Amino acid sequence: MEENLKKKYEKEKDKLSTRLGYLQRVLKDYKVPVIIVFEGVHAAGKGRLSNELLIALDPRYTKFYATHSPTESELRRPFLWQYFKNTPSSTAVTIFYRSWYSLYIAMKNGTVKNERYNGNKVLLEEITRFEKTMVDNGTELIKFYIEIDKDLQKEHIMRMYDNPRTMWKAQEYDRDNDEEYKKEMEEILEEDEKSWIRVEYENRYKSVIEVLEIVVDKLEKRVKEEKKKAEADKPDNDGFFNGKFPNILKKYEGKEDIDKEEYKDRLIRLQKEMRDVQYTLYEKKIPLILVYEGWDAAGKGGNIKRVVQQLDPTGYEINTTAAPSDVEIKHHYLWRFWNTVPKTGHISIYDRSWYGRVMVERVEGFASNEDVKRAYDEINDFEKSLANFGAIVIKFFIHISKEEQLERFEARQEDEDKVWKITEEDWRNREKWDLYQEAINDMLDKTSTENAPWYVINGNSKKFARIKAMETILDTCYKAFLDK
Amino acid sequence: MEENLKKKYEKEKDKLSTRLGYLQRVLKDYKVPVIIVFEGVHAAGKGRLSNELLIALDPRYTKFYATHSPTESELRRPFLWQYFKNTPSSTAVTIFYRSWYSLYIAMKNGTVKNERYNGNKVLLEEITRFEKTMVDNGTELIKFYIEIDKDLQKEHIMRMYDNPRTMWKAQEYDRDNDEEYKKEMEEILEEDEKSWIRVEYENRYKSVIEVLEIVVDKLEKRVKEEKKKAEADKPDNDGFFNGKFPNILKKYEGKEDIDKEEYKDRLIRLQKEMRDVQYTLYEKKIPLILVYEGWDAAGKGGNIKRVVQQLDPTGYEINTTAAPSDVEIKHHYLWRFWNTVPKTGHISIYDRSWYGRVMVERVEGFASNEDVKRAYDEINDFEKSLANFGAIVIKFFIHISKEEQLERFEARQEDEDKVWKITEEDWRNREKWDLYQEAINDMLDKTSTENAPWYVINGNSKKFARIKAMETILDTCYKAFLDK
Known part of the structure; x- marks a missing residue:
């Protein structure tokens, strides 16, 4: 040249x-x-x-x-x-x-x-x-x-x-x-x-x-x-609430409870089964993803503790979802969850999850109307990818009544060991109960799929909710084991 | 029981x-x-x-x-x-x-x-x-x-x-x-x-x-x-400057330069050699780590560009070091660099590096006196670990005179394509030239080791500095190849 x-x-x-x-x-x-x-x-x-x-x-x-x-x-x-x-x-x-x-x-x-x-x-x-x-x-x-x-x-x-x-x-x-x-x-x-x-x-x-x-x-x-x-003018960002939604939560508000002694017996038995299931997941190289959503003070953390109590800690991970870090906020909202997807045979548990996009982000206006409307499909795609890979995905929404929440908030406030659990933000969220109710019901309606179904659990009795969650996990896993 | x-x-x-x-x-x-x-x-x-x-x-x-x-x-x-x-x-x-x-x-x-x-x-x-x-x-x-x-x-x-x-x-x-x-x-x-x-x-x-x-x-x-x-009372955090330090930089302030045509010829030849060296590193599974430090406007970025120009981009990475993110700041300062350590056969280049700890952090008081004093050993340990693993570590300090820096700052300010490169912070750093000079000399004195030597390069001529850096990289690699 x-x-x-x-x-x-x-x-x-x-x-x-x-x-x-x-x-x-x-x-x-x-x-x-x-x-x-x-x-x-x-x-x-x-x-x-x-x-x-x-x-x-x-x-x-x-x-x-x-x-x-x-x-x-x-x-x-x-x-x-x-x-x-x-x-x-x-x-x-x-x-x-x-x-x-x-x-x-x-x-x-x-x-x-x-x-x-x-x-x-x-x-x-x-x-x-x-x-x-x-x-x-x-x-x-x-x-x-x-x-x-x-x-x-x-x-x-x-x-x-x-x-x-x-x-x-x-x-x-x-x-x-x-x-x-x-x-x-x-x-x-x-x-x-x-x-x-x-x-x-x-x-x-x-x-x-x-x-x-x-x-x-x-x-x-x-x-x-x-x-x-x-x-151009900024588009509306009102969270498109109109009070019209399929009230799915309503079906899970009864007085279901469980006797204390029965609870103890069943818990021990179920926890033992959970441990065996963990080994089978490992053996069959199946990843398990558990999503926990629910109202503040619904008892998510305590429920998760019971699930993992007898597990081998080298095979599970609890991911708690807080406000995103400054690196996370600059990425797609699913990015940080992709980062924690379990490897084959392992269990990832999410205490709050990607569903924040269509709950808190919608209610607080952190995401635009368009973002939220698109998010249902994006989330379904994400969970489809997990299912394509052979993962079992189980999603819980722990539902408690507004009255039950108030009682728990007050009990926390009076217990010096638990007072740190209750913050101003919890009270502020409570004031938005109706908006959350609409967002939650829309979410349940739009993102319950065959690959990744929602299970709403009545959480007014913590004991009942723990047994219910564990039974659901075990049932789902047993069914999956038959196929794989 | x-x-x-x-x-x-x-x-x-x-x-x-x-x-x-x-x-x-x-x-x-x-x-x-x-x-x-x-x-x-x-x-x-x-x-x-x-x-x-x-x-x-x-x-x-x-x-x-x-x-x-x-x-x-x-x-x-x-x-x-x-x-x-x-x-x-x-x-x-x-x-x-x-x-x-x-x-x-x-x-x-x-x-x-x-x-x-x-x-x-x-x-x-x-x-x-x-x-x-x-x-x-x-x-x-x-x-x-x-x-x-x-x-x-x-x-x-x-x-x-x-x-x-x-x-x-x-x-x-x-x-x-x-x-x-x-x-x-x-x-x-x-x-x-x-x-x-x-x-x-x-x-x-x-x-x-x-x-x-x-x-x-x-x-x-x-x-x-x-x-x-x-x-307790907060300890002093004055950066322990006293003007007494071994003036290592002084030796690299001559008028070294290189003729334009000679520069072009040698550059092309050296870049070709660099590409061959990259393949040899890959073949011998040796990781190479290049650290670039230097005054603002010393020409680090342009120097790095010449080094990588003919390389296979799948085998090197340039890491630029900016202020830490909110996750990084909560970890040990070496944490983010451990995260980018190259795998065997690959090259990692750092445009500024962990040496920020003993330069900007010392001068600005972001780290305490004790932190900085300890950092020299910690950095030597880090580089020792890299060497134990078989990595080649080469560190450049590109040195320019205070006058040369002023000329370059002014040239940047006048060039509409380059004005973004010059910020208020650059001018503020310049005012602290003497403190930086002490910090840099202490750093060169305390962290030049057999495993990871410092090479100060006279950068008053960008062309000279580029040729010098590349020759140093090649020489070091050739020597290492003889041993391995």
Whole structure:
């Protein structure tokens, strides 16, 4: 290449880098996360192109994630786990070098062994829903498919063979099935051509500039959109309460109770069964997810304690959900829950959960009306992914009457050992009982699925609720064991 | 067991749990992290005891971490990696069920294969330093060694054999070498008997109460100490500057420069070598850690860009170090860096690093005098751990003169593409040039070690500094390749 052309290239690249840095900082202020995907056949120049893009971006706000042959701990988690965990925060760009598409194809054709997914088309659906969730929540998603002329590709590979340092990499290419990858990717692109950008790799100079220009162009457009949005009137955010809802809770308000001695006997028996079930889950490599929701002072914590009392502590985890940290708040609300998804054979228990999105966030207006309305589907998708992976998901809503809550609040206030449990916030929430009631009933109505059903439990008697919860867990597990 | 005794046990346990919860909340306010270790032979009741302790604690502030057979990604990281990452924040308790001791023994006797560490005594030193670092930084460390009578142990194991659900676990015991573990642990305890608490497991009731009582007792004492400390006068925190320091920087202030054409030629050649070196690192499974420190506007970012320009982006990561997040600030200052330690064969580059502790934190008084004085040793220990693992650690300080900095600041301010790079803070830092100079020289003096030497680079010419850095990296790697 002529010295002149090279100079021109460097100048052009510098100009685009500067612009890119500027756009990245503006989008950061607008809190727009950016995902850039690089797919493409072997030796197509993906590494060079993505590296030049990476260097052009501001390293403070840029992550690079390469899809690798899955580790043992990745294979023990749902398909999307490694990707959701690595989605960018609202101030960042993440480049995915090979992505969920590569992994999907490797699992489909068995290059990556995973009995749960091999040959299973369900993953393509998960991918679609995952990308939709990201985009709906504000992510700018840019997907590159890098193509290359056959002869040029062969030349690239031969060059790697010639260098003793890179020979191993070229040999790896031989082992992979590039033809199959290409065939699958072509099908994927055909299905949804417009969501992809094809780049034909010609040479480092031309192609680097092309990729940079495309990204700059996409980000320019996005900045314009954000500006317009910022100038427009803010949409209503009233939590769309109207008092009309299916009153599901009402069915669980009777006077159910249990005798003290009977309670003790059954508890001991059930706890022993729970321990055996834990070992069976381990043996059968089934993950179990227990979600506990309920009114303040409904007795969630005490209920959970009874469930885990006889368990092996190396196989379960209790996740309590408080206000998000400053890192969590900058991610999709499901991000922190993806981070704690149990591995195969393990149990994760959530004391409050992702359902905060459609309860407290709706009532307090932390999420917009649109966010909340979309969240029901997003949550169902999330739980579907867990079920696709073979997880058992059981969700409890512990229901107590407003009177019972008052009694418990007052009892806490009078007990010096328990007074710390009751805060101003509990009283404030109590005042919003009716709004919560509507939010809870909507939630139960919209997110009880076959994969992940809700069980409302009458919690006016703590003993009754504990026995009921444990029986439900055991029953569900026994049924699942029959199938698996 | 009599019904009466059992009732007494339940009552006693409730009382201790309530107290424990109280103490935990007080220590949380004092920002005291708590680590509780359970070691002990097979079937000694560690699971039961640690689970009862776990349940007695507040799940919002308690984590449980079980040492397992190391995963592939753990084996590709330094020994302490999984443990340091899981140390508690200043508001939390972490229970380690089997700990660094179990892993050390398994690596020593080869049950866990890791060529880097098998038979290597260096790990015991790392453990001692790690615990010291935790304690020095305010952690309450409680270590239990659970013992059990031989006959009772046999009974426990037989009971597991009898249950088809737990048989596999008992079979696992057979494969491990419990006798060897016991012998090693006895040696460890003998060395440092007073840092351990021996508990002889007799039965669930007596032993659970014993463990809870010991923890309550320890935490009571700690709360008293913290109260006393809070009432005492605050120690001086002036950053102990006196203008007396070895002026190491002075040697790197000449007029070194490099001709533009020569720079271009050498850069291209060195970048090509860098790419080959990256493949060799990968092949030899050697991790490389590059630390960049330097004055504001010294050219760290541009220098790093040149190093990575021709690299494979799937094998390196640039970590820029900004003010800590709210989660990071609650951990030991090295915590976030442990989280980004590269795996074998990979490169991690730090644009600013853990040295912030002895520069900005010292100058601004974010860390106390004692914290900073201790930090030199802690940092040397950290880098020693990296070296023990076989990592190459190279540290650059890019030095520019005060005049050069002013010129660059002014140039940035006049360039609309670069004006974002210059902030009020940069000007404030500049005013503290002399304090920084002392802090930097002390740092260079105290933390340049054989394992992890400092290279001061004259950065008044950016081109010179880039070539110099790359040559240093290449030289160091070539030397290391000869040995490995």
